[in-house]
Each structure stands twice: as C-alpha cells, then as structure tokens.
Amino acid sequence: MEDSRKLLDAMQMIVTNLSQQADGHMIQSRIFSSLGFSKLAEKYAGHADEERGYVIKIADRMMDLGAEVRNEAKPAMPVCKDPVEWVKTDLQISKDGLKALSGIMCLAAADVTTYDILKEYYKDEEEDMHWGEQQLDLIAMIGVQNWLVQQL
Numbered sequence: 001m002e003d004s005r006k007l008l009d010a011m012q013m014i015v016t017n018l019s020q021q022a023d024g025h026m027i028q029s030r031i032f033s034s035l036g037f038s039k040l041a042e043k044y045a046g047h048a049d050e051e052r053g054y055v056i057k058i059a060d061r062m063m064d065l066g067a068e069v070r071n072e073a074k075p076a077m078p079v080c081k082d083p084v085e086w087v088k089t090d091l092q093i094s095k096d097g098l099k100a101l102s103g104i105m106c107l108a109a110a111d112v113t114t115y116d117i118l119k120e121y122y123k124d125e126e127e128d129m130h131w132g133e134q135q136l137d138l139i140a141m142i143g144v145q146n147w148l149v150q151q152l
Helices: 003-032 039-065 083-108 112-142 144-151
Strands: none
Touching: 003 039, 003 083, 003 112, 039 112, 083 112, 083 144, 112 144
C-alpha cells in the first residue's frame, strides 16, 4: 500500500510539473513567434500540446486508480528571449525530468498500465532531450547566426 501511495504522489508531481512545463512551452512559443522564429514557435507549441496530452493520460490513470487529482501550485519556470539559452535550459529540464521519471517508473513496475503510460512519456522526453543536444551540436558546427536563420 505504501508503494501505491508513493506512485500516486509521484504521478501527482508529474501532473503538477508537466502542466506547468506545458504552459512554459506555450509561452516560449509565443515569445519565439514575436521574435520571428516561426519554426521554434511551432516546435514549442506542439511540445506544449504533447505535454498536455500526457497530463491528461496520467490524471485519468490516477482517477482510474481511485486517486484524487489536485490542481497544485506550480513553481515558476524560466522564460528566455534568447533561443540558444532556452534550448540549453530546456535540455537541462529534460535531463532532470528523465532522471526523476526513471525512479518513478520503478515504482510503477507492478502496474503495467501506468508503467506503459510513463514509458511512452519517457520516450517522448528522451526524444526531446536528443533534439536539444542535436541543436546545440549544430550551433557549435554552423554558428549561432546560421542556426537562428534556420529557425525563421
């Protein structure tokens, strides 16, 4: 029973933090759009939608398990006007999130349905991490200005 409570608490933490992250990505999308970086704006708007989808899946699963989902206070998130600084920030958020998520997946090992939802989310977050790493490598190779031109 204690492991079930820990898992539900962890799922609530994901719902809280991921809903905040989705809002943050939507805000970043609008900032990038206002700066003329339409590709980055589109990327982060889509990312926000994906994250909201995972919030829904995890919240629904919590309710399936008999838990109450809460709309908790959310921590402030950084906002960046500099696209390169944002990619670096978002990459670190992904790395930190993956580390936390792997521990939560261990708690879900006996609950196949929850595990599958978390595994799907993990894969998506891992793809995001790889995208960020790839962009920073590309910036190092072609330079910031050339990379920024590609984001218009």
